[in-house]
Amino acid sequence: MILVPGGRGQLGHDLAALSADVRAVSSAELDVTKVTAADLASAAAVINCAAYTAVDAAETDEDRAFAVNAVGPGLLAEACASLGIPMIHVSTDYVFSGEGTRPYETSDPVGPKSAYGRTKLEGEHRVLEAGGYVVRTAWVYGEHGSNFVKTMAALESSRPTVSVVDDQTGSPTWSHDLAAGLLELTSVLPPQRLLHATSAGETTWFRFAQAVFEELGADSTRVRPCTTADFPRPAPRPAYSVLSGAAWSAAGLRPLPHWRSALSAAVEAGVVAPRGGAAPLE
Template identity: 90%
Template sequence: MILVPGGRGQLGHDLAALSADVRAVSSAELDVTAVTAADLAGASAVINCAAYTAVDAAETDEERAFAVNAVGPGLLAQACASLGIPMIQVSTDYVFSGDGVRPYETTDPVGPKSAYGRTKLEGEHRVLDAGGYVVRTSWLYGVHGSNFVKTMAALESSRPTLSVVDDQAGAPTWSHDLAAGLLELVSVLPATRLLHATGGGQTTWFRFARAIFEELGADPARVQPCTTADFPRPAPRPAYSVLSGAAWAAAGLRPLPHWRSALSEAFRAGVVAPRTGAAPLE
């Protein structure tokens, strides 16, 4: 049985949907900040999806973010090590500075600029020190939970135009594809323990939003480009956070599909609920 703490989010839902061997539990059912080996009874592996992901809130709530993103994964990894079972920690592109100009390799220097990124990086250290795996991903969206795709769909139905930043580059990742990759990782367990898994290719939030409008059958020209400076946020966002999948492929794992084809597949899977009786925008 593969235990998935924080399993009620978009990634946990997809893991459970893809494998009958997955037991996805909520944070209320299993608090990673107080986990022990006894809580993992019956597990053959652990994929940790529990995380404090409120990037802006973490700037003033770093203690709580640290508990969930660093202390919890460390305790999980230690418990897994004591039982001799593998643990996979899901991490983020935010551990990098975002100042790069080419896809980040797993061996590149890190340098988070936000509290969220700092706490996730510390979680990585603790998991790797205990012999676990770390998989960094980016721009995750899925059928369950809140995400950028659903936000854009909601705005498309309520605004004639909208502005989206065009100076932040990354790789959108459908949670279904990442879930499939994580399950493959559990079955392979390569020697390399730090990996990147994202949708293939790269884009900007602006171009991602236009692609979402295309999938909605809306005019993508209604999405206009703007800069990060136009919409300041409490936590700095990486300007460039494309992650290289070289280590993933070298480990014998199948690359995730290209982000654009994955987006089309996600729409076919119902990432945005079909609309009925909606009046067209004037």
């Protein structure tokens, strides 16, 4: 059995949908900040999806973010090590400064600019020190929970135009594809313990939004470009957060599909409703 703490989010739902061997549990069922080896006794592996992901709120709530993003993963990794079972911890592009101009390799220097990024980086350190795996990903969307694709679909049905930042670049990643990659990792378990897994290719949030409109059969010119400065937020966003999949491929793992074809597949699979029936804002 593969235990998935934080399993009620979009990634946890997809892991459970892809494998009958997955047991996805909520934070109420398993609090990673208090986990012990006894909580993992029946698990053959652990994929940790539990995280404090409120990026802006973390700026004033860093202690709680640290507990969930750093202390919890460390305790999980130590418990897994004591039982001799593999652990995979999901991390983020926010551990980088966002000032790069080429895809980040796993060996590149880190430099988080936000409280969220700092807490996630500390979680990485603790997991790796205990012998676990860390998989960084970015721009994840899926059928469950709030995400960019669902928000754009809602705005398409409720506003004549939408302004979206065009100066942040990354790789939109369908949670279904990421989940499949993580499950493959549990069976391969390569020597390399720090990996990146995102959809192939890169784009901006503006271009991504246009693609969502196109998939919905809507006029993509209704999406208007703007800058990050036009929408200031408490936590800084990485301007460039494309992650290289070189280490993932070198480990013998299948690369995730290109982001554009993945979006088409996701919409066809029902991640958002067709035009005229978009989900409401959450």
